[in-house]
């Protein structure tokens with residue numbers, strides 16, 4: 001792996017995401033190996049040309065620590081195009097360094113962390129001192145074998161659910177991000193039931209396939225699960241089929257989640273907040 005330390009002018013960037021005013025990405029790149037990673041477009045914008053996403057990691061350095069008074073009341077998401085607890089965080093501790101600023105400032109920014117990693121547990125000492133923080137744990141299915149196929153270097157679904165338990169018992173607000181839902185593979189009802197024991201909110205996002213990773217995902221499904229390939233591929237064969245499938249799925253989710261706190265992010269639009 002090509003690992004570099006790079007000088008960054010700032011560490012907080014304005015965001016266009018629906019639920020985040022600002023984002024913090026302490027790293028460029030991510031080596032969790034998710035076959036559906038939409039963040040790989042970052043390679044082109046960060047001077048990595050045709051380097052394969054996951055084969056390089058830039059560790060941001062040299063930026064001024066954020067003056068959080070400017071962000072009072074704003075939402076700041078850690079990890080929009082990287083996992084802030086990717087394996088390099090164990091050594092470089094860039095996320096931890098920034099969380100210290102949040103813990104020591106007392107400023108009520110609405111910090112949010114989105115990760116797949118159990119490493120977030122290391123920072124419980126800081127997380128419990130940050131007002132308004134939420135930690136989202138993302139997972140797509142409970143099946144460890146399937147998770148290994150789609151996210152080869154990320155912790156197992158069981159470790160992620162256990163992480164939710166530990167965070168929740170430490171008093172941290174936790175949400176589950178069931179994402180991406182793979183049609184015919186993601187047992188989202190089981191994930192929601194299991195995660196719901198510890199999560200305050202369950203968020204759902206569908207699998208979108210576009211650009212360079214569409215072929216990659218289809219090829220891997222064809223190779224690993226040939227018996228399911230035709231049904232899976234059909235969902236992505238036309239806009240109409242795609243739209244109808246996910247509209248129906250959203251209806252099932254709404255029924256299943258009735259009375260509970262949830263959000264659905266399908267078609268990259270917020271459909272409903274309970």
Ligand code: SF4
Nearest residue numbers: 030032034037082083
């Ligand atoms: S954890 Fe997120 S950023 Fe990292 S490879 Fe997976 S989808 Fe991409």
